[in-house]
Amino acid sequence: MIPDNSISEFIEETKTGLKILPVDMWLDARRVVSEAVVSHAHADHFNPGVKKIHCTPHTASLAIARYGTRLKNELCIHDFGETFVSGPVKFSFYPAGHMLGSAQVLMEFEGIRFLYTGDFKLRKDFSCENFELIACDVLITESTYADPFKTHPELQIAVNKLSDFQDHNILIGSYVMGKAQSITRLLHDHGQTNIRIHADILPFHKAYEKAGIFLGDWKVYDKHELKENSSLKIIVPPPYYHSYPWKKNLVKFFASGWDHYGARGNHVLPVSDHADWNELIELIDNSGASKVMTVHGDGEKLRSFLGEKSYSSNLS
Secondary structure (H helix, E strand, C coil), X not given: CCCHHHHHCCEEEXXXXXXXXCCCEEXXXXXXCCEXXXXXXXXXXXXXXXXXXXXCHHHHHHHHHHHHHHCCCEEEECCECCEEEECCEEXXXXXXXXXXXXXXXXXXXXXXXXXXXXXXXCCCCCCCCCCCCCCCCEEEEECCCCCCCCCCCCHHHHHHCCXXXXXXXXXXXXXXXXXXXXXXXXXXXXXXXXXXXXXXXXHHHHHHHHCCCCCCCEEECCHHHHHCCCCCEEEECHHHHHHCCCCCCEEEEEECCCHHHHXXXXXXXXXXXXXXXXXXXXXXXXXXXXXXXXXXCCCHHHHHHHHHHEECCCCC
16 A cells, blocks of 8 residues: 555645645646646646647647647647656656546656556557556556446447437537547447538538548538538537527437536536546556545545545645
8 A cells, every 4th residue: 555645745635726735736736836747738638838848749739730820839749658757756758548648647656657647548448548557556546537326338329419419400419629539530430421510610620630530521510501401410519519509300318417407498418538437446446546536526426436536635
């Protein structure tokens, strides 16, 4: 069993993010810092103000697609499995299965293996690299869906929800990076046709396809198509989903693991890019970790379930 003081002397959870104490570096810094290790390109993990960022090649390319010339960081690119060193800490990235380029961060310090999952999922996703199990002593895991009553349905079940509306145009709300590409490929793989994407999603589809990810048959949406078709599947960012004009032959789904998106006459397409409770427990059981620290979510139920195996940090 790893003693708690060995963890508290290595990592600290703060309002800025997770600080790696033996070096002046952060994990997924939420505020501007001098140097950070970034798990993936989503905006709540990738802070474009950080001066020096360590990340995977695909995380860098997606950040460039999002920020363009506004991105002024020094990007230090590391392939999966490659080791880089800062002071007494050895770092390496491994696939997290959350989105293209998403990484778990393995940190080795004084003989202890600390593994930060970032956002992750264990389910297979053909739009990104699949999760790779890495042995560790201390697991620092996201806890977005850390509730024993929260499990994600099989993907076929999720897509089947669209089948009741095959004679309708279907509007699917989705985040532009990661989720939209996963949904596009998922629809293609399950025989859905007439897939359209909003223009704001296009740069990220292009970045995925440039990386060699096949997303299937899709086109950029033309608003005039709604007048001429009755079986489109149109993927749009949240602002357009929520402001879209009501039309008689249009059914609205929002792609999410959260049930509350089904309010006000909408439907939920239950597809998530995060681990559910069963996946969290599977990872903990197979990782070899003797201590588990929860971040990015309410981990109270998971900490209670783990008992002495849980490490509770004090947010400062």
